[in-house]
Amino acid sequence: MRITLIGCGAIGKLWLAALAQQGHDIQGWLRMAQSDLFVDVNEPDGRVFRELIPCNNLNHLQHSELIIVCLKAWQVSDALLPLIHNIPESCPILLLHNGMGTLGELTPLRQPFLAGVTTHAAWQKNNQVFHVANGITHIGAVNSIAENCYPIADILHTALPDVAWHNDILATCWQKLAANCVINPLTIIHDCKNGELLNHTAQINLLIDEICQVMDIEGLHTDKLQLTDYIYGIIHNTADNYSSMLQDIRNKRRTEIDYITGYLIKQARAHGLNTPENDRLYHLIKQREEKNDGFRTNMHRQWQ
Known part of the structure; x- marks a missing residue:
């Protein structure tokens, strides 16, 4: 082929x-x-x-x-x-x-x-x-x-x-998006490996509550318990890993936050939903991007 x-x-x-x-x-x-x-x-x-x-x-x-x-x-x-x-x-x-x-x-x-x-x-x-x-x-x-x-x-x-x-690949993409909305921003905020997020379960659960509301109104009929198990399973299985978004921040690269948490927020707004915790994390990550000395020169960094 x-x-x-x-x-x-x-x-x-x-x-x-x-x-x-x-x-x-x-x-x-x-x-x-x-x-x-x-x-x-x-x-x-x-x-x-x-x-x-x-x-x-x-x-x-x-x-x-x-x-x-x-x-x-x-x-x-x-x-x-x-x-x-x-x-x-x-x-x-x-x-x-x-x-x-x-x-x-x-x-x-x-x-x-x-x-x-x-x-x-x-x-x-x-x-x-x-x-x-x-x-x-x-x-x-x-x-x-x-x-x-x-x-x-x-x-x-x-x-x-x-x-x-x-x-129905859309449902699978949304499930992965949900995990990314939780793991990626939180590892930046706490500057930690994925596994260390287990110390922040209240914050994880708050994010999942907001994500489930958006997924439901998008017609995905999400089972909160199942989604929670899925996200915690990824945290356990990748416990020793640093998230890709944290690696981007550490290397002064642009992150994918606009296509992860930013996409979730955009869909929420289209339905009149508020997502205060996701909003807070989104703005914190954007601030971190802009504070990186090399961010503006790396925004259009050539891809391989």
């Missing part, structure tokens, strides 16, 4: 390596024009992938059968919109990122669009990627012309399991 992957950070490189090993005709797409990218991925079982992957071939893009976008939410529209007219209208585009709201920046959607969330954990240092935990990637259609794209889940599952197709 001819595939272009836009955004070659840690998760992007996981997919590049996995798909290349399955024999797919794969390329990366970088903002800075270059003909190839050295991909160095270290797997949890000790296997290592080290190969040059071709990049930025316009002909390859124009004849791609699948586009995978592995960027921060705030980078997606800036990266994708200039390329959209070089992507075949029949080519599915899979967005893999935290948060929600990017689809509204890409309308009208001419191609089949898929949304996805993943629980694979990876980090990168000196261009070396460490895949520290296997996970599950959930994908599904977000427009009607993508509903017949379910075979893509099997193709991706063969390369980097597990991959699950969802007929």
